Amino acid sequence: MEKLIKNALKEAKADYVEIRAQEGVNTGITYVGKELENIGENTTFGGCVRALVKGGWGFVAFNDIADLPRYVEMACEQAQCVGKEQSLLAPVPVIHDLVKTKVDTDPADISLTDKQALCHTYNNIILSSKQIQTSNVRYLDSHGTVYFANTEGSFIVQETIFCGISLLAMARDGMNVQQAYHSVGDLRGFNNVRHMENKCQEVAKRAIDLLTAKPVVGGKYTVIVDPKLCGVFIHEAFGHLSEADFIYENKKMREIMVIGKRFGSDALSIVDEGSLVGEAGYNKYDNEGTPTQKTHLIKDGILTSRLHSRETAAKMQEKPTGNARAIGYAHAPIVRMTNTYMEPRDYAFEKMLSEVDNGIYAIGALGGQTNMEMFTFSAEEAYMIRNGKLKEQIKDVVLTGNVFETLMNIDAIGNDLQIHGGLGGCGKGGQSPLRVGDGGPHVRIRNVVIGGR
Template identity: 45%
Template sequence: RVEEAESTDLSFQGPDLESLNQRQERGGDVRALVAGAWGFTSFNRLDDVDEMARAAIAQARLVGGGPVKLAPVPAVADRVPRALVVDPAELSLDDKVERVRAMNAIVLAYGKPITTSTSYYADRRARIWLANSEGTGLYQERADIQAGIAALAAGEGRVQRRSFSTGSSTDASLPGLTEEAVLDACRQCDGLTQAAKPKAGEYTVVIDPKLAGVFAHEAVGHLSEADHIHENPRMREIMTIGAELGVPELEIYDTGLVPGSRGALRYDEEGVLAGRADLIRGGRLVGRLHSRETAGALGETPTGNARAISYRFPPIVRMRSTYIGPGSATREEVFKGIKRGLYCVESQGGQTNMEMFTFSAGVAFLIEDGEPGELLRDVTLTGNTFKTLKDIEAIEDVTTPSEAGGGCGKGGQAPLPVGFGAPHLRIREVRIGGD
């Protein structure tokens, strides 16, 4: 695998341009599978490829006698050029700096209680060649562009933060990065300095598509990555194909085929077509995310989920774009009948530990008689993933994609571009932290 790439990243801290970097990279890697064991080397000089191939083979022989068996896939020969709407290479460095400076200035001009801001932009364009001993030969072009801002406010003896980010694999103009989106983050940050915490307890909760998409990624997607499953007997027992994991209307899938998504790709780093992989359908587990190695270990089919952030790393099982499919309820029906509950919007971070999760909502609103009202701060949602999936009461009839900045981290490889999306979900008996 050989890769050439150019990248730009810049950031503002308050009014100051804090960092500005442009890089060019060229390198490659060799993976060798010998007697069921892997060897891996990476290099920066193409003249070293023969030596690195011999070194990878020697590593695998030293490990010796491993259990690895690759699931078979057809050899492919293909070229996949970028299908860009706006190429980041068409924008000057000054254009990129001034775009972010203008968004940053909106935050700084908002006034009290906002005290400072951070903002950033990053893009990367890559050309990747892949060949293997089974006859596959691929050339792919990929791009990733992202930007974001954060507002920090101080008031009532506490500090609050609200952020907004957006990204794309095809459009460096980032049409989602608008003045209104930045102002909305500022207004919410302002409001949070005066907002109350919710009373701790169990609530009927509506989560918006951004938070629901993060939930699908973190709580379901990672559990579906087959390298976790085949190495963990307990997870193999829980994540049994056919197991009932959620309500009958629930559908969750992962795909590389959504144009413009940050998780879009035609082939993964093993040359496997990155098509749609259904995880939950009809509320039951119907599939997992696989590399050729994990598919071979579990006797299943590769799904095109072997990914690496660059040639410096071997591919591991990773998500692409993970979605909850649409249900049958209108937006109004999702909220209808909730006497007292919470509407949780966006994610401010979270963590998962096996099937347990904790997420912090970006903001939340108290629902009374089906209507969101009072703004609330510092709202955390905790629970068991599988109980929560069975406690879903309504799924909106529209799935909304979300292309945020940042990325996914796993196995020392971060940030990996991914996408996600979901409808609004109504869930009963969600444990909420608070006063």
């Protein structure tokens, strides 16, 4: 493979060319209700060539590597047709590396029968409650190797082993339907999905409890968000605004996202860190062969950086951050997050809670949407806070607001950082799902607009 790739690059007629080849084995198991809906293993192989000529890119994806020289020629011809300016790529080191993954237990060492039996057990636990109408248990693992080479002389081989599972319970009482779920997924190995019997019971109980929860009364509240919701907020509402391709192409955001501008108190720091080994968004190198790193987007309340590919870094005269990522060989890398989180501080959750007279404790995120700096998120579950104590459970809690105002309204940051992965992922530019991690500690925010039914 290495000799074939290097020989193909020698013939390239372009300012820059890179080749990425990917091979892997994937396993999937899905239960919906009592039915085993899907089970199987599949192998994949493919690759792509990306060529740059006078600022224009050519891209060719392939499944048969034997014709690689022809694909290189095609990508170069495409780039020559569209290139009209100067080719700009920020410099990165020439790298030769073989990255092997270490996991607790390799999913490949567990039989498909045993994986199915585990899913079957979890599914039966969820369905054992009478008020549970249906369930969804989904298991995925993958073992992949990516080969990367470019005309600058880099040759990198990276191995990745992902494993995860999601558990969903749906409860029903007449027309009242509620659901709860839990998902794990990262690069630590098969032990990540073992011993989740208690989680199955918790998911079923949460769905059932939501049947009797009272709808929230809309208004402005002091809200404490848990680490999971904090992570989703940071990823969706701020992380995407920090992706340099979005900023570069959007005049309004260039005027807002000015390096050195204050976005929160001195306690606020937001990080994207692709080098966190084991987390869902980990890679030693991105899909352009750039080493990943810890990038402070906000440090001590001040905007200090953004996320870059080599091209956006060159265009904005900044340094590449290792954030050019693609979901697979059939896609060109674009600027994406890795593991994005708010750094913890020294507030204990109990102290944070005790200082709230009338507020809401919001846990997890069912989903949400963002539009520029505006966001809307639905909490998985929530409780009223009265006189510093957690009280009755509430539902239909929807948090809305302006991300920059919300960051300024954070007045307490916890000491209990958690980073979550899962079977879901990030979507952008038609590429979804991309494995990412997000998280933070418990965080308290003043004057949050809460909408309810």
